[in-house]
Amino acid sequence: MQPDLKRLRELPDAEAPPYGYGEFSRRYARRRSRQAPAPLRLMAVALAVVVAGWVMKHGLAPVMTDVAAVGPAQGAPMAVSGNAERWLNAQPRSAIVRVPTQMAVTELEDQIAAMDDQLNAMRLAQPPAQQLAVLQQDRAQLVESLAQVRYAQILVAGAQ
Amino acid sequence: MAEGLIAGARAGDAGAHAQIYELLAPGLFALIRRLVGVRAVAEDLFQDTMMTVFEQLDRYRGEAPLGAWAGQIALSRSLMFLRSPWHRARLSFGSLADAETMLPASYSLPGPNPEALDIERALSSLTPTARMVVWLYEVEGWSHEEIARSFGRTVSFSKSQLARAHQRLRLWFEPETSQTCNPT
Numbered sequence: 300m301q302p303d304l305k306r307l308r309e310l311p312d313a314e315a316p317p318y319g320y321g322e323f324s325r326r327y328a329r330r331r332s333r334q335a336p337a338p339l340r341l342m343a344v345a346l347a348v349v350v351a352g353w354v355m356k357h358g359l360a361p362v363m364t365d366v367a368a369v370g371p372a373q374g375a376p377m378a379v380s381g382n383a384e385r386w387l388n389a390q391p392r393s394a395i396v397r398v399p400t401q402m403a404v405t406e407l408e409d410q411i412a413a414m415d416d417q418l419n420a421m422r423l424a425q426p427p428a429q430q431l432a433v434l435q436q437d438r439a440q441l442v443e444s445l446a447q448v449r450y451a452q453i454l455v456a457g458a459q
Numbered sequence: 460m461a462e463g464l465i466a467g468a469r470a471g472d473a474g475a476h477a478q479i480y481e482l483l484a485p486g487l488f489a490l491i492r493r494l495v496g497v498r499a500v501a502e503d504l505f506q507d508t509m510m511t512v513f514e515q516l517d518r519y520r521g522e523a524p525l526g527a528w529a530g531q532i533a534l535s536r537s538l539m540f541l542r543s544p545w546h547r548a549r550l551s552f553g554s555l556a557d558a559e560t561m562l563p564a565s566y567s568l569p570g571p572n573p574e575a576l577d578i579e580r581a582l583s584s585l586t587p588t589a590r591m592v593v594w595l596y597e598v599e600g601w602s603h604e605e606i607a608r609s610f611g612r613t614v615s616f617s618k619s620q621l622a623r624a625h626q627r628l629r630l631w632f633e634p635e636t637s638q639t640c641n642p643t
């Protein structure tokens with residue numbers, strides 16, 4: 300059964316804008332006049348590339364080393380991921396208790412789903428095994444992060 | 460919208476710009492805020508969108524209403540934002556920090572009502588990507604192929620995002636029947 304999403308179309312299609320035309324013009328003029336010197340712009344771009352690379356490599360998973368009691372941290376990526384996935388499947392479905400916590404879980408679940416999608420597409424293209432292994436390793440890390448967040452959720456729920 | 464007003468704006472008339480802003484801003488901000496969730500991000504994207512509207516007004520051919528044309532710019536800006544890992548991180552951390560900022564500060568018309576707020580809250584429980592997919596599919600009427608293309612992903616990405624979003628929304632609207640067990 301699907302939720303009634305027709306109601307989405309009935310949402311108000313207007314909302315008070317954050318500021319009026321005067322403020323918009325002021326911000327517009329400020330942005331246009333803000334011309335950073337070329338070396339600074341280059342440095343900013345380089346920094347952005349480094350940070351974006353870090354985010355892509357490590358994902359958005361919260362680091363929670365104090366709850367690392369989930370599965371062995373060594374061995375092949377798929378084995379680690381398998382242990383974490385078995386543990387996750389054994390847990391009750393996460394309840395929406397607090398939206399911020401739930402957002403971390405859903406964000407990770409989405410990243411894993413996207414990774415699965417990417418893996419499926421790659422398998423069809425029969426890439427070198429090394430490329431697949433890298434993706435599988437990334438996926439295993441995401442699954443482990445998800446297990447840690449869920450474990451923390453369960454600890455918090457138990458403490459309340 | 461009057462041709463004269465658009466012509467005036469193209470000629471750089473500040474009065475015409477102000478009138479167009481007043482006409483377009485409520486709809487564009489509502490759309491962007493709903494798509495990206497976090498209000499501070501929505502304000503930045505709204506500013507970008509309005510700037511683009513004025514800068515590209517010469518390209519507007521009048522084949523669709525100006526509001527619809529500007530809406531496509533807003534959608535495109537929001538999609539560009541969501542596709543960027545750096546921006547997604549900002550969105551995610553922002554939403555984690557304060558999920559309440561996702562809710563509208565106020566409506567101009569027809570005024571806040573409990574049902575609309577409930578739907579807004581349900582939408583805000585989705586991740587930015589899932590929210591965008593739901594909105595494009597259910598409201599804008601995009602196909603899975605179009606959504607996949609706009610995200611640079613496969614059709615199965617769009618389908619799985621939508622299916623998972625449905626699952627979450629069902630959990631939101633019918634927690635008692637959907638939730639079979641609770642964490643102990």
